[in-house]
Every structure is written in structure tokens, then in C-alpha cells.
Amino acid sequence: MSANPAPEPQSSGKAPQGRQSKTLEQIVREEAPDVFNSIPQDKRLQLARVSFARYEERVSVRTGPLPDPSELAAYNQIIPNGADRIMKMAEDQSAHRIQLEKTVVGSQQRQASRGQVFGLIIGLSGLSLATYAAVHGQPVFGTAIGGTTLVSLASVFVYSRYKQKEELASKAQQTQRDKLETRPKTAKKQS
DSSP states (O other), X not given: OOSSOOOOOOOOSOOOTTOEEEEHHHHHHHHOHHHHHHSOHHHHHHHHHOEEEEOEEEEEEOOSSSOOHHHHHHHXXXXXXXXXXXXXXXXXXXXXXXXXXXXXXXXXXXXXXXXXXXXXXXXXXXXXXXXXHHHTTOHHHHHHHHHHHHHHHHHHHHHHHHHHHHHHHHHHHHHHHHHHHHSOEEEEEEO
């Protein structure tokens, strides 16, 4: 084996603009020099005759309710008023989602208010019963009723706050993951 590498041949053809033309020999020499050095000298000349156009391709990925403006223009060419129809569809979907969110938020607020009113009624009823029992000669029974009423109401409020914080943390994590997943991605592809 010779220690002198074979001379690098000049590319005879012009590579398209933005592409760099390399021979197979150059690529192997750059990417795997140990493999290149193990190839016999006479076989290296065969590698020098094969040329490749090596190029980078950028791929852009985007997510969202609307296509790119160039795609919208293409829809207009295929379907009469295609871009307008797509925009109308996106606007209708957005309005529908806003209406659903208003309904859900309003329902949750009414449910929370009803829960507080019913909790107040149960609490006052339990404490009234406990006071009545204690005043009429049943202090142990009154204490048991009053204590269980207060403990159960307090535990319901504490548990609901805990679940609320847990749900908020879960939604924050999901939002963070969604932001990472929906970022525009640019990838380099070589062939």
C-alpha cells in the first residue's frame, strides 16, 4: 500500500447552483478516512470516476389551521374562491371554539356557585343540629355531628383546591409540550 493518496480529480461537469459536486472518492475520504486508506490504490481510481451532487434540502414544517399563502393561491387556481372558503372555514371554527369556551366557563362558574351555596346549607344545617342536640342534653352527639360536619366541609374545600392546583400544573405542562411540538422545524437533509 502506498502512503501517498491519489490526486483528487477535477469535476468535469458543473454542479447545479447551490449544490457542491464531489466525487465518491472525496466523500469517502472525508466521511471515513480509515475506510479510504484500506482501499487498494487501483480501486481508488474507480472511486474517482464516480461523482455525486451533494446538496442540502431545507424542510419547513408548520402546524396551524391555515395553509401557507402559496398553498392558498394554489387552492384558488383549483377551486373557485378556494382560499376564501378555507378562510371562512377557519373563521367559523374559531367562532365555534370561542362559543364553546364561553359555555364551558359559564357552566363551571355556575357549578362552583351552586356548590358553595349547598355547602353553606349543609354546614349551617349540621351545626344547627349539633347545637340543638348539645342544648337538649346530648353534648356528645352534638359534638360528633358538629365535628364531622366541619371536618367533612373543610376536607372537601382542601381537596378541591388540591385538585385545582394539580389540574393547572397538568395544563401548564401540556401547554409547554404543545409549544415545543408546534415550533417550526428546519431540518437539513443530505443525499
